[in-house]
Amino acid sequence: MGHSGGVANRDRNASVPLDAASKAIIEQLQEDGRRPYAAIGKAVGLSEAAVRQRVQKLLDQGVMQIVAVTDPLTVGFTRQAMVGIRVEGDIEPVADALAALDEVDYVVCTAGSFDLLAELVCEDDEHLLELINKRIRALPGVRSTESFVYLKLRKQTYTWGTR
């Protein structure tokens, strides 16, 4: 796929333990992804070089990524939806197949009345319909799906900090 790979792709469940300094660095970059290393260093009490090394390592490890995020509705994707999926048999291969689709930007395994949730980004209704009916429901192991078409995005933040 043309994607550069998202968080949790490198070490799937690595659960890298983060010390206080790295968490503080992440919080700084959650506020502004382009904040200079020196400014971050001043805020967290490290030298500029140390911050740079840590940031690079966090990126390499896949713990975080620094990217531009947009509201898809404002950049030409007029239809978005969340799809709840019930699977029979192994969930993993279905999750993998979903993750391989370019229009799917988010896949999560869940407990509850769905086994998987996937967020879809489409150009129009026709595209969305084709994706759900022809490609997602056709995946082996998919028992049923339920779609929630997005009407309005109300909140989208990335600054939840760390603990």
Next chain:
Amino acid sequence: MGHSGGVANRDRNASVPLDAASKAIIEQLQEDGRRPYAAIGKAVGLSEAAVRQRVQKLLDQGVMQIVAVTDPLTVGFTRQAMVGIRVEGDIEPVADALAALDEVDYVVCTAGSFDLLAELVCEDDEHLLELINKRIRALPGVRSTESFVYLKLRKQTYTWGTR
């Protein structure tokens, strides 16, 4: 709230028309939010200053934001969930109330068997339980909720490009 505000907070439904150059710039920054302006300029055929001015405008307009994103599970939030909510009466005030909660990082109005979807980020089970039972279900207008606790994040990308 302590949040800096997400996409679509400034001009809610602004739908700013983006020309090809701005779209190309956004795509560059979706790959790497720290890519230098000069490199972006070379890729999209503009000068460094032009890229810089356009990026600044896109940020000011709220069309995009450049931030660090992480898998919350790796930074100390052990419990995440999506909550589907059925509302009676106006949806807007409920959406506003949800958006005001710090633990809620994502709120969207949907068509389908839920009126709203909200993503929650919590520190532990107790925190999650308290949030759903005491604060979300107690909101006026909330008829019922259904929770999907996250077991494993499989894909999370922001590089869907533009159209």
Next chain:
DNA sequence: AAGATCGCGACGAAATCAGCAGCTTCCACG
């Protein structure tokens, strides 16, 4: 048609980044 506005390219000054060497700390191991 003159004037105003907007976006872009150009350029210099200042800030930032990248790589490297040296130092300290902390363990593991003999």
Next chain:
DNA sequence: CGTGGAAGCTGCTGATTTCGTCGCGATCTT
């Protein structure tokens, strides 16, 4: 205990990038 090694931090230097500003040309405005 003492030593080797790894990891992390700092300070340094040169290269790169960012930032403010200016002038130009195209497009609108009146």
